[in-house]
Amino acid sequence: MAPIATLADLREHGISPRQTLHRCSPLGPWQRLLPGVVLTSPTPPTRLDRLRAVLAYAGPSAMITGADALVRQGAALPLPRHIHVLAGRNARRAHPWILLERTSRPPTVVERHDLRLATAARAAVDMARRELNPHTVMAILDAVLTARLCTPADLREEVGAGSRRGTALVRQALAHRYPT
Template sequence: MAHIATTADLRHSGFSPRQIRHACTPTGPWQQLLPGVVLTRPTPPTRLDRLRAVQSFTGPASVITGADALLRQGATLPLPRHVHVLAGGNSRRTHPWILLERTTRPPDPVVRDGLRLAPPARAAVDLARREPNPRAVVALLDAVVDARLCTPGELREELLVCSRRGTALVRQALRHLYPT
């Protein structure tokens, strides 16, 4: 059962704004995770709860990318501080623990646990483009290929169509790991 609801959905289900606010007080049974997004149980949110909240907050066209997308698809990586989300160019909703990246090239999402995730090659390149440490980029690409989430060829294809911003280290690491 999903425990994430928007305040609009709760109002549609018959809760008044006052009831929702009261339920989200420190002594209430619910928690407001993001503006307009509620966890309808008193326990601390899991990472999956946070990811579902982010997608409710950023809208139905948003796609989770980066480490969270790779972790949900089977990679072994450190848990990121931010949730990296791809959204259309007109999206403006953001929050301190959301890294919102506007894109004109949204991926066809992979759906897992009710989440819309970027395909592995896209998620890996999105994550690697933001990594300043060359060794970390090599480790990331190696982890994704070792987990059989994508091939070096798929990573190269993604690099051909993605923004060139931040890809120099990614291209260098890919050439180092998997020379053609």
């Protein structure tokens, strides 16, 4: 059984909801990470465990974006407390340490460590458009380009294809640092 399991997964393995509840009690060997998602280990969850739990929680069409997607693909960026995830328009689940963004334009999936990640250009734009500091936006774009995860043209294409909401600083940073 995988270290991260949904209640449905556990039922398929013959573990009843009552047994799961008992194993997730304060003295039990398991931990409930999110509603309906369990870590089948007594050790504290790693960031990878949390990423897998978020994907299990958000559903089969969800994917990680932002800093976590970029770091998993090789960019050197600090990780925020929350995990940024893209999900379909009907996703209605929220949680304090999940930044759930609904999208009608899901990007191509990049697989790393059994995780569904957004492409580097999409993840960078998703992360940068939430920033208010132009220097932070520039640092995000520089980190992605330094790691050679995408090109300035890829970033411009992503900005042009998506919603304009929150992209003013991203557009300015691209025009200033990486003119066409």
